[in-house]
Amino acid sequence: MTPNLCDAARCAIETNDFGAWAGLPPECNTEALFGISFDEQWGMQKLGNTFQPARTHLLELADYYRPLAYVRDGHLIMFDGMPDPVDGSWGALAASLGTADAIYDWELTFPIPRGEHVYASRGITVWVNPGRDLIVYVTVYAATTVDDYVKRLRPSREKRMK
Numbered sequence: 001m002t003p004n005l006c007d008a009a010r011c012a013i014e015t016n017d018f019g020a021w022a023g024l025p026p027e028c029n030t031e032a033l034f035g036i037s038f039d040e041q042w043g044m045q046k047l048g049n050t051f052q053p054a055r056t057h058l059l060e061l062a063d064y065y066r067p068l069a070y071v072r073d074g075h076l077i078m079f080d081g082m083p084d085p086v087d088g089s090w091g092a093l094a095a096s097l098g099t100a101d102a103i104y105d106w107e108l109t110f111p112i113p114r115g116e117h118v119y120a121s122r123g124i125t126v127w128v129n130p131g132r133d134l135i136v137y138v139t140v141y142a143a144t145t146v147d148d149y150v151k152r153l154r155p156s157r158e159k160r161m162k
Contacts, residue, residue: 019096023123
C-alpha cells in the first residue's frame, strides 16, 4: 500500500473533489480508504454487462447518500455514491475532466439521456441530470478502458417505480 496515493484518494472521495482524479489506486484497500475490513458477510451485486459478482458494503460516509464499496477477489474495485447534497457542480467538474471517453443514457425513475459520462481512462464515471447541471452519482475505479468498464464494472441504474 502506498499511503500517499491512498490518502489522496480518500481525501478526494471524502471531499467530493474529483477534478484531478486519475483512478482508484489498485493498492488501496477498504481499510486504507474507508477504515473497514472486508469480510464474507458483505452483500453481493452483479456488475457490468457480463454480470460479474462483486461484494458490496454500505459505508457511513458524510456528504454521500448510500455510498458503497465494491470488492472482488478480496480487492477493492470501486466506490459509488450519491453526493449529498446534490449541487450544481457538474459544469465545473466536466471542465476539469475534459472530454468523456463515452456518454450513455441511464435511468433512475425516469430516462436520463446522455447522463452517464464515462472517463474510463481516468477511472471515474459521473452520472448527471444534464438538464439541471446536477451530479447524481459518482463512481470511481482504477483507470481502465470503456469496454472493460462496461463489461466488468458498470452498475445497473435502471430503477422503475411500481
